[in-house]
Amino acid sequence: MRQSVDLRHACRLVNHGPTVLVSAEHGGRRxxxxxxxxxxxEFTPPRIAVVIDKSTYTRELVLAAGTLALNIPxxxxxxxxxxxxxxxxxxxxxxxxxxxxxxxxxxGPALGLPLVEGCVAWMECRxxxxxxAEQAYDTFYVEVxxxxxxxxxxxxxxxxFRPDNAELHTLHHLGAGRFAVAAQTVQGRLLxxxxxxx
Amino acid sequence: MRQSVDLRHACRLVNHGPTVLVSAEHGGRRxxxxxxxxxxxEFTPPRIAVVIDKSTYTRELVLAAGTLALNIPxxxxxxxxxxxxxxxxxxxxxxxxxxxxxxxxxxGPALGLPLVEGCVAWMECRxxxxxxAEQAYDTFYVEVxxxxxxxxxxxxxxxxFRPDNAELHTLHHLGAGRFAVAAQTVQGRLLxxxxxxx
Numbered sequence: 510m511r512q513s514v515d516l517r518h519a520c521r522l523v524n525h526g527p528t529v530l531v532s533a534e535h536g537g538r539r540x541x542x543x544x545x546x547x548x549x550x551e552f553t554p555p556r557i558a559v560v561i562d563k564s565t566y567t568r569e570l571v572l573a574a575g576t577l578a579l580n581i582p583x584x585x586x587x588x589x590x591x592x593x594x595x596x597x598x599x600x601x602x603x604x605x606x607x608x609x610x611x612x613x614x615x616x617g618p619a620l621g622l623p624l625v626e627g628c629v630a631w632m633e634c635r636x637x638x639x640x641x642a643e644q645a646y647d648t649f650y651v652e653v654x655x656x657x658x659x660x661x662x663x664x665x666x667x668x669x670f671r672p673d674n675a676e677l678h679t680l681h682h683l684g685a686g687r688f689a690v691a692a693q694t695v696q697g698r699l700l701x702x703x704x705x706x707x
Numbered sequence: 708m709r710q711s712v713d714l715r716h717a718c719r720l721v722n723h724g725p726t727v728l729v730s731a732e733h734g735g736r737r738x739x740x741x742x743x744x745x746x747x748x749e750f751t752p753p754r755i756a757v758v759i760d761k762s763t764y765t766r767e768l769v770l771a772a773g774t775l776a777l778n779i780p781x782x783x784x785x786x787x788x789x790x791x792x793x794x795x796x797x798x799x800x801x802x803x804x805x806x807x808x809x810x811x812x813x814x815g816p817a818l819g820l821p822l823v824e825g826c827v828a829w830m831e832c833r834x835x836x837x838x839x840a841e842q843a844y845d846t847f848y849v850e851v852x853x854x855x856x857x858x859x860x861x862x863x864x865x866x867x868f869r870p871d872n873a874e875l876h877t878l879h880h881l882g883a884g885r886f887a888v889a890a891q892t893v894q895g896r897l898l899x900x901x902x903x904x905x
Contacts, residue, residue: 524743525879525887526724545722548744550758550844558756558846560748584893591895609900642840646748646848648756668881681723681879681889683866686896689723689877689889695782697789697884702807 513618514630514656518666520549522581522630522658523557525668525691527679528590530580531561532614532623533570539623541606542567543594545682547579555653557634562647566598571636577651578622581630583662584690585676589627591686619655629677630658670694711816712828712854716864718747720779720828720856721755723866723889725877726788728778729759730812730821731768737821739804740765741792743880745777753851755832760845764796769834775849776820779828781860782888783874787825789884817853827875828856868892 514522523529526548532541546560557579561568571577582590593606607614613626617633624631634651642648662669662677670678670691680688712720721727724746730739744758755777759766769775780788791804805812811824815831822829832849840846860867860875868876868889878886 521882525881526726526743526746528724545724546746546748548724548746548756548758550744550846556844558746558844560746587893587895588898592898595897596900604900610898611901639840642837646754646756648748648846650844667885668887670887679887680893683723683892684719686894687865688893688895689866689868690891690893691879691887691889692891693888694881695785695878695886695888697785697886699793699884700786700790700808702794702802703809 510659510661511657512660512664514658515666516555516653516656517553519555519632519653519656520552520557521666522632522656522663523547523549525679526681527581528682528688529559530582530590530593530625530628531559531567532578532580532625533567533574534623535570535574538570539605539607540567540570540598541593541612541625543590550650556650557653558648558650560647561649571649575636576620576622577634577636578617578624579632579634580625580628582680583629583677584680586627587680587688590680617655629662629679632656708857708859709855710858710862712856713864714753714851714854715751717753717830717851717854718750718755719864720830720854720861721745721747723877724879725779726880726886727757728780728788728791728823728826729757729765730776730778730823731765731772732821733768733772736768737803737805738765738768738796739791739810739823741788748848754848755851756846756848758845759847769847773834774818774820775832775834776815776822777830777832778823778826780878781827781875782878784825785878785886788878815853827860827877830854
């Protein structure tokens, strides 16, 4: 079910703008937060930008460890996604959100980071230090070092959103816990040119 | 139909990761390209990061003018979105893509930038010069100075994707002209904490 994704296809996992869950671990402490704001910046090597607010406990762990994981939740995880995006691990750092909310996890293959059970894709990443972007725009640039996906919804380098895998469709945060679901697909066609403009 | 969007809600237009069309104009030349990679970085003031490749003609215009517009296409514009993302304005700068493909446009209210008819939201933006991010990651940081949306699908600061406005749902690029459509929504609920972890 979980299959390795070739790193040259890793950015396709977030190309369509899904909400991600950022997990991090350092010195025996771990945490998890939702991030609506991420985007690829390069296919090869696979690099992604993700916004991590200064108020978050996860940011502390990312800066200390130099690594983070991006987990891509699906429709079945809408409640988990909203919850870990609404509660700060800073409120009680003794109680990590995995334990508080009974969120299962497994170890990432490259870095051993805690990856969220029930998600549909996972990437372990190393921080590329960019202190100015981190400070001015809360933007962290990271490079993907391992990628996995659930082959019921992502295989051969492509997402496949179908009626028979509806619970596995990705979430796209609209605000206040409401998510758009990538529930249908459409194929664009190339238009013929009408000739030179003026 | 087109209504002004309060700037404090502008980032909600792209919060869920839609593909955008970047339009730009300088010295009587204009162009249009698709960008799958953008994200908000701050709600107030509304600031957005967008990846614009060095090979694009649009990038030249953005650097010269210091401004750009983000147009959010919908399902009805899947062919236009794929086409302007597949053809470079550099191939024949005398023929802008608006004219080549018969794409209608109107003038933006704040900066007069060419905005794409048939899209469901529009933002005029000023570039925040960040030469290092632009060079290293092709990432442009911009600040939104005007925002409009089609009130059949975005009103009171919120997207509303319903069966009766299916042609107006946003597009999320999967690759090779295939788009996921934000066709359904789901409301996440807050989970109860199970108590302290160990």
